[in-house]
Amino acid sequence: MKKIRSLYEELLEKHGLQGWWPVNNSYKPGDYSTPRNEKERYEVILGTILTQNTSWENAGKALNTLRKEKLIDPEKIMRTEEKKLAGTIKSAGYYNQKARYVKNITEFYDSLKGRTPGREELLGVKGVGKETADSILLYAYKEPVFVVDKYTERLLLREGIISGKENYDEIQRIFTESLEKDYKLFNEFHALIVAEMKK
DNA sequence: AGCCAGGCTACCG
DNA sequence: CGGTAGCATGGC
Structure with missing residues (x-):
């Protein structure tokens, strides 16, 4: 080998x-401290969905819009109508699918109550495949995956x-x-x- | 102007 | 089961 x-x-x-997760973050080379709290963790998770088969620039724009609308919050996402959510993340492409996926991962995230998920249960969420599951584990939970x-x-x-x-x-x-x-x-x-x- | 960007699901044989 | 169509915007 x-x-x-x-x-x-x-x-x-x-x-x-380099640094860590490049979507909309003021990260510094060698700084692996992010996410520092649950809000940042949730934002990273949303980013993993938004960037699927999409440039970081487009995913980042969608994340900016969510931030502007104060939607980086599981409770608010769950209360947002799927159609409206899709419009908000339009620039990430595949916005109808991703609105559904964002809802799915948010519901799952909420059910964790702060616990770190396992890979298999992440893969059980519709919209989360292997790369997304592993990205969530590494970038949101600092798991060595x-x-x-x-x-x-x-x-x-x-x-x-x-x-x-x-x-x-x-x-x-x-x-x-x-x-x-x-x-x-x-x-x-x-x-x-x-x-x-x-x- | 067409190709590509950190995938995933559903469906087809 | 392995292979693939469909999903979609924005940058070049």
């Missing part, structure tokens, strides 16, 4: 410390580490078997992958 660890060192050398996305797959393809036939869990295992389970490391590694692959 080509050294995943040395790949990390190379990327860090090339790009420097490696997030696999298009950039991750493209990088491993480029490096000849995978053939392209591997599934999500197999790709994820390549990272978790080679690295200590540290959410800051997983967070930074993924940010570096994006810095490397985003043209």
Whole structure:
């Protein structure tokens, strides 16, 4: 197995410390303290839905609108009519689907009562697939879960580490078997992958 | 002007 | 079951 660890060192050398979750946050390189409270946690969770197959810019605009409407609040989202919610997040694309997904994840989030969810129960929420579940665990709950996305797959393809036939869990295992389970490391590694692959 | 952006579900064979 | 159409805006 080509050294995943040395790949990390190379990327860090090339790009420097990045940060965490790039949608609408004044994060600083090397600062992994966010989310600092439940409101920020919930905002990150909304961001994971809004950014599905969508540019961060468009997802960020939708998040800004939600913020302006004071809707970064589970109770308010649940009280907002789905049609209206869809209009509010229009710029994120797929707004009808995502309005439904936002409702679903909000109901689930509320039912947790502050508890950290498991991956399987997250996957039980309609609108939450593997990448979204893992993004929620890593970025909202600081769990040491490696997030696999298009950039991750493209990088491993480029490096000849995978053939392209591997599934999500197999790709994820390549990272978790080679690295200590540290959410800051997983967070930074993924940010570096994006810095490397985003043209 | 068409292609692409950190996916996911439902449905098809 | 593995494969894929549909969902949609905004930036280039």
